[in-house]
Amino acid sequence: MRLIPYVTVLIVAGSSAAWAQPARGLAWAWVTGVTASSDYQFNSAGGTITVTNPSTGQYAVNIPNMGTPGGIAQVVAYGGGNHYCNIAFWGQSGTIQQIGVKCYTAAGIAADGSFSVLFYKEDRAAAQWSNGYLWANQQSTASYTPSGAYNYNSKGGSNTVVRISAGRYTATFPNLAPLPHLGSPMVTAYGSGNTDRCRIESWGGGKSECDRQCRL
Secondary structure (H helix, E strand, C coil), rough: CCCCEEEEEEEEEEHHHHHCCCCCCCEEEEEEEEEEEEEEECCCCCCCCEEEEEEEEEEEEEEECCCCCEEEEEEEEECCCCCCCEEEEEEEEEEEEEEEEEEEEECCCCCCCCCEEEEEEECCCCCCCCCEEEEEECCCCCCCCCCCHHHEEECCCCCCCEEEECEEEEEEEEECCCCCCEEEEEEEEEEECCCCCCCCCCCECCCCCCCCECCC
């Protein structure tokens, strides 16, 4: 049985007013080839997102004026084929936030492909919206609290990860429930050589503790 090496998790919920609030760092892009379409990209720090493709299946997404440690990165493959994409790395390079993306065929062989990528960083507590993210990077640890720079909860709770069995985990975001809407979690496998694929098994709020949980 295989362990899923690392994953990044993002959960977003709340009313439409939530997204009217300025994030500390928010950017996304739809990438086809080495082009991040101007009609389908956004950078809260300003500037045009660019992409390079140094080798087959390998991409570097450069977000100007967003250079900051921490935050979270997510990617999802796009198009009618059967390729998938993972986050290889993300981090600050001077004033640039750089995200490495790797895409693969269904057989796990490096392949070029289109994708949508997201970067988000926040550090404010808020009563009017419910967001959270974490980087789960301890695949064999029974339970732990992810690193603070990569672990955010808009309600101030301490997010945790519990390993249920090989390849199965529960991420808990305290105090994000109950909500007027159920919200939507995202998960992406992480690692430069990681060809694993991750998916959300289930999510919901625990009635007794008012937690928002994701089964990964």
